[in-house]
Amino acid sequence: MTAGTRAKQKLKVLITVKTYPIPSRKYDELVCTAGVTETGDFVRLYPINFRDLPYGQQYKKYQWIEVVAEKHGGRDVRKESYRPDCDTLRILGDSIKSSPGNWAERARYALAQKVRSMEELHDRQQADRTSLGIFKPKKVHDLVITADAPDWKPSFKAAIQQARLWETRAVSKEPPRKVPFKFHYQFECDDTRCKGHKMMIEDWEVGALFWRLVDRDLSQERAADKVRDKFLLELCGPDQDTHFFVGTILAHPTTWVVLGLFYPKLQSRRQRRTDAGPSLFDR
Numbered sequence: 001m002t003a004g005t006r007a008k009q010k011l012k013v014l015i016t017v018k019t020y021p022i023p024s025r026k027y028d029e030l031v032c033t034a035g036v037t038e039t040g041d042f043v044r045l046y047p048i049n050f051r052d053l054p055y056g057q058q059y060k061k062y063q064w065i066e067v068v069a070e071k072h073g074g075r076d077v078r079k080e081s082y083r084p085d086c087d088t089l090r091i092l093g094d095s096i097k098s099s100p101g102n103w104a105e106r107a108r109y110a111l112a113q114k115v116r117s118m119e120e121l122h123d124r125q126q127a128d129r130t131s132l133g134i135f136k137p138k139k140v141h142d143l144v145i146t147a148d149a150p151d152w153k154p155s156f157k158a159a160i161q162q163a164r165l166w167e168t169r170a171v172s173k174e175p176p177r178k179v180p181f182k183f184h185y186q187f188e189c190d191d192t193r194c195k196g197h198k199m200m201i202e203d204w205e206v207g208a209l210f211w212r213l214v215d216r217d218l219s220q221e222r223a224a225d226k227v228r229d230k231f232l233l234e235l236c237g238p239d240q241d242t243h244f245f246v247g248t249i250l251a252h253p254t255t256w257v258v259l260g261l262f263y264p265k266l267q268s269r270r271q272r273r274t275d276a277g278p279s280l281f282d283r
């Protein structure tokens with residue numbers, strides 16, 4: 001495709017990332033929905049408007065979809081940003097569930113274009129406006145909780161209400177509730193240039209878990225602690241082979257955030273040998 005043209009194309013995308021609403025000034029990229037093609041190339045899709053989509057066309061993570069889309073123009077020059085024609089959206093079969101064997105199937109696509117570090121992503125961003133990626137942090141040091149505004153700004157709330165982004169609350173027409181905390185991962189990469197990072201996590205699951213806990217009568221502070229336990233101690237624990245999906249958001253093009261996690265269990269050496277069949281080097 002020649003630079004400058006914005007031809008429509010049919011994309012087949014495995015959805016790997018859905019974020020909680022991310023407040024911005026212009027209300028165009030309300031959430032980040034992203035995934036990978038069959039070759040592992042990243043694709044970001046917005047705006048997605050569930051308002052006009054029948055329930056069966058509202059998709060889950062790790063579900064293949066097909067949609068006609070065109071590259072964004074104007075303000076969004078990021079390499080992977082597409083504007084989907086939601087009328088053309090088709091769900092292709094069931095989602096790839098998270099059983100141990102299926103993580104390998106997910107990894108085949110999600111990790112196909114894995115990079116080494118945030119430093120490598122910064123290089124790529126300079127070179128070709130890369131704005132999405134996945135890598136394995138060398139060490140996750142902490143998940144820092146800080147207090148945040150208790151509610152959406154009214155104009156942002158109106159924008160997410162109108163878009164009706166989330167199937168779970170679409171019926172009641174209520175937008176997802178604002179989480180009154182921010183969660184930042186502190187981590188370092190496997191890269192000699194790394195000086196450490198502090199990046200916000202915007203994963204849909206963070207907000208969803210927080211409100212599930214509050215709805216079970218936990219205090220908001222206790223719920224925030226439990227979210228930290230889950231996303232730090234459990235999902236970044238020693239037996240997890242956790243990778244970070246990261247990306248920029250339109251309103252802050254130089255700021256990278258964690259959009260989601262890819263967290264298969266680390267396979268034991270014995271398990272790996274069994275999967276690969278008998279090894280020539282055993283005994």
Ligand SMILES: [Zn+2]
Binds near residue numbers: 191197
């Ligand atoms: Zn780094």
